[in-house]
Amino acid sequence: MIELRGRARRLGDRVNTDYIVASSRKKETLDPQELKRWLLESVDPDFAASVRAGDLLVAGEAFGCGSAMEVAVTVVKAAGIRAVVAESFSRTYFRNAVNNGLIPVECETSGIQEGDEIRVEVRADGVMVTDETRGFEVRARSLPPFVLSILEAEGLVGSLRTRGDFGQEMP
DSSP: OEEEEEEEEEOOSOOOHHHHSOGGGGGTOOOHHHHGGGTTTTTOTTHHHHOOTTOEEEEOSSBTOSOOOTHHHHHHHHTTOOEEEESOBOHHHHHHHHHHTOEEEESOOTTOOTTOEEEEEEETTEEEEEETTTTEEEEEOOOOHHHHHHHHTTSHHHHHHHHSSOSSOOO
């Protein structure tokens, strides 16, 4: 089981990968530790400076749409954010998130507001998001066991190190 608690950082619909980190910023480096200074600057120029480790991004539909640049995931993690709670994700962002240990949680988010304290519980029997500020709970889309095992190992590399293989027999 994975349990996270943090402050909700509210975003809207269709936050694309260039909003997460602008293409112009990626010309000089792909180092997430450098790029985190510009996290979501086109959405809110002061966002990166206001992020605290443990914050959780909360968004609407199609989070991470746009290019498939993995750095749009790694820069979020570099900022100390361990999960994104959104109504939906682009498929490439979802897979990049899982592979890099950023927890993608899909559920109804309209009731969660900026600054709310939220709890995310990722378990084998389901995923729950609780808004502790407003006192409600939302069941999120369940994650398959293999995805959960990757996230528990903090990403695909960690999972391979732990397991030593891909978890299946080759023919």
